Amino acid sequence: MTTTDHRTSPALGTTTAPGQRPHLHDRGLLRLADAVLQPGFVGTVPPDWLRRRLNDGLGGVVLFARNIVDLDQVAALNAALVAENPDVIIAVDEESGDVTRLDVEHGSRRPGNHALGAVDDPALTEAVAADIGAQLAAAGITLDYAPAADVNNNPANPVIGVRSFGGDPDLVARHTAAWIRGLQSTGVAACAKHFPGHGDTGVDSHHGLPIIEVDAARLGQVELPPFTAAIDAGVRSIMTAHLLVPALDPERPATMSRSVLIDLLREQLGFKGLVVTDGIEMASVSQRYGLGGAAALAIAGGADAICVGGESADEAVVELLRTSIVDAVVSGELPESRLAEAASRVATFAAESAALRGARAAAASQWHAADRPEVGLAAARRALRVTGAGTLPLTGPAHVVEFGVATNLAIEARTPWGVGAPLKELRPDTTVVRLDEHAGLADVLAGADGRIPVLVCRDPHRHPWLARLIEAVVAARPETVVVEMGVAAGEPIGAVHLATYGAAAVCGQAAAEALAGSAR
Numbered sequence: 001m002t003t004t005d006h007r008t009s010p011a012l013g014t015t016t017a018p019g020q021r022p023h024l025h026d027r028g029l030l031r032l033a034d035a036v037l038q039p040g041f042v043g044t045v046p047p048d049w050l051r052r053r054l055n056d057g058l059g060g061v062v063l064f065a066r067n068i069v070d071l072d073q074v075a076a077l078n079a080a081l082v083a084e085n086p087d088v089i090i091a092v093d094e095e096s097g098d099v100t101r102l103d104v105e106h107g108s109r110r111p112g113n114h115a116l117g118a119v120d121d122p123a124l125t126e127a128v129a130a131d132i133g134a135q136l137a138a139a140g141i142t143l144d145y146a147p148a149a150d151v152n153n154n155p156a157n158p159v160i161g162v163r164s165f166g167g168d169p170d171l172v173a174r175h176t177a178a179w180i181r182g183l184q185s186t187g188v189a190a191c192a193k194h195f196p197g198h199g200d201t202g203v204d205s206h207h208g209l210p211i212i213e214v215d216a217a218r219l220g221q222v223e224l225p226p227f228t229a230a231i232d233a234g235v236r237s238i239m240t241a242h243l244l245v246p247a248l249d250p251e252r253p254a255t256m257s258r259s260v261l262i263d264l265l266r267e268q269l270g271f272k273g274l275v276v277t278d279g280i281e282m283a284s285v286s287q288r289y290g291l292g293g294a295a296a297l298a299i300a301g302g303a304d305a306i307c308v309g310g311e312s313a314d315e316a317v318v319e320l321l322r323t324s325i326v327d328a329v330v331s332g333e334l335p336e337s338r339l340a341e342a343a344s345r346v347a348t349f350a351a352e353s354a355a356l357r358g359a360r361a362a363a364a365s366q367w368h369a370a371d372r373p374e375v376g377l378a379a380a381r382r383a384l385r386v387t388g389a390g391t392l393p394l395t396g397p398a399h400v401v402e403f404g405v406a407t408n409l410a411i412e413a414r415t416p417w418g419v420g421a422p423l424k425e426l427r428p429d430t431t432v433v434r435l436d437e438h439a440g441l442a443d444v445l446a447g448a449d450g451r452i453p454v455l456v457c458r459d460p461h462r463h464p465w466l467a468r469l470i471e472a473v474v475a476a477r478p479e480t481v482v483v484e485m486g487v488a489a490g491e492p493i494g495a496v497h498l499a500t501y502g503a504a505a506v507c508g509q510a511a512a513e514a515l516a517g518s519a520r
Contacts, residue, residue: 015310024167029336033325035059035343036299038091038276039318042308044069052082058318059346060089063141065104065412071139074102078140087350089353091143091191091276095133096376097502098162098417099146099410102139107416107505113148113175114487115383115501117165117248120161122178124379125165126511129182129190131375134367136188137360142353145239147179149192149226152197155489156462159410160199160474162486162502167199169222173229180233187359189349192230194241194278196254196267197223201243209284210243228269236349237274238265240303242284252301253285256294261302269378274349276305280321281312291317292324299325300334304342310409380506385488386514390479390495393517397429398481399451401444404436405463417503419456419483422512439463441472442494453477454515455494458503459486470494483511 015271038060044067054061061081067072078090092101097112129147136144151172152164165175168245181188183425194217201210212223227238240255248264249257255277265271277298278296280286285294294352295306308317328334366372386392400420407413420432431447442459444453453473474494482494485503492499498514500507 024132029326031057032339032343033322035346037303038062038305038307040064040313042313046080054084062091065101074139089143090141092141093145095146097504104412104415111380111504111507112162112502113165114162118501119382122174125175125178126182126380127375130185131181133183133186133188134363137186137363138367143189145191149176150197152199154200169225172226176226177229177233180235186363187356189236191237191239192235193239195238198241212245216247231271239276242278242282256297256301258301275303277303277307279310280306280308292320295321296324296328296334304345341482354385377506380510383501384510385499387492388496394452394515397451398454399448400432400454402434402456419508419511422509426516453480456483
């Protein structure tokens with residue numbers, strides 16, 4: 001993302017000179033602006049600047065994988081944040097599946113939404129979400145930026161994919177509601193995203209501005225039902241999408257659009273809870289409006305809290321956002337009443353969270369209990385789909401080839417994935433290599449003599465080089481097994497085809513068990 005010219009917003013027409021602090025502004029305005037910010041930071045303990053700002057009324061904090069080592073450490077970190085501001089909202093983006101923060105080092109212990117949608121058992125989805133909530137409660141988290149309620153009806157979508165329950169609005173709606181019920185039963189707030197729906201896009205909003213070219217009737221039939229279900233289920237927050245929906249607002253992205261956030265979300269759908277922006281530094285909005293301008297426009301458009309810090313995570317960014325919001329009020333382009341309303345919703349959310357401390361304590365105790373069931377692996381096993389004329393378990397040693405492809409920024413690059421490591425645990429004679437788009441047929445087959453090729457991939461339908469290479473390997477070695485760990489699109493290929501519907505650690509484990517013949 002760009003980090004230049006963040007202090008000038010052509011949309012707002014306000015400018016703050018570098019280094020200028022709003023010391024002449026009313027202190028009440030500064031506190032209102034502080035209240036609506038949810039910044040990130042660097043480190044595994046709170047930096048001094050964050051402690052100081054929390055003590056002065058900063059409303060929230062968002063944690064990223066860089067802040068998390070293990071459960072004990074993050075619980076201590078969050079206790080330190082609460083010591084500075086007992087009302088602080090502590091958020092994290094824990095979808096589980098491919099997008100995990102608490103399990104970033106070892107891979108998620110639960111499958112993601114797409115696998116749960118493939119099983120289509122709302123009771124299972126609710127149980128998995130409750131398990132997530134118990135872990136979050138034990139960590140001291142009060143707000144989870146999940147679930148993704150997007151209907152992934154565009155298989156080429158580069159940013160949603162397995163983060164969605166599927167491509168059918170009714171399926172997504174019932175599992176969104178179940179997920180919210182499960183998570184919120186633990187006292188941790190859910191956040192349905194990305195409103196009004198990011199499923200039918202071919203652009204990653206981390207890098208550019210997607211445009212949803214559908215009419216209002218189609219939105220009502222496809223994109224909106226999961227959010228309606230979320231509201232009916234009592235979801236406590238909703239996250240905006242950085243995308244343009246011309247049928248609703250031809251000029252402003254949803255994050256900054258009163259037509260989307262006020263007219264549609266508040267008035268038509270009746271949502272009363274907290275509206276949080278997606279990361280405000282994402283290029284889809286920051287390149288057009290500047291970082292500070294985007295934040296001020298979002299509050300003016302109806303958002304209540306600004307998420308920032310995935311890429312911009314220091315005190316200067318927090319100061320910039322606060323200054324930009326206050327300057328917009330002083331200039332008259334952001335009504336003070338709108339800022340006060342946003343801050344009031346943050347305070348209401350914080351009060352509700354405080355009232356749920358007992359529920360979170362009970363959930364945390366359950367998480368630490370010795371007999372806690374491991375629902376995630378059971379769910380991954382249920383999601384696994386095996387097709388093809390070949391047979392399992394494998395009749396000989398495997399040569400596993402895992403194909404690396406670029407993933408979106410929501411997925412931590414260092415999070416382990418694949419089938420090779422768990423299969424090698426079960427079958428020590430397994431060999432494993434990881435290749436990329438520069439590989440050819442000879443590279444794949446090298447080391448496969450006397451072994452069964454097992455090709456492990458994500459979304460080959462979105463990567464033509466990968467689809468072609470898999471077809472070439474299967475043609476050369478018809479006994480090849482293919483394991484798809486993404487959105488399974490198109491006809492299955494290989495003597496045996498395994499679809500895991502996600503690349504979480506438990507998905508790889510379930511596939512490895514099937515290959516080795518130790519599935520339960």
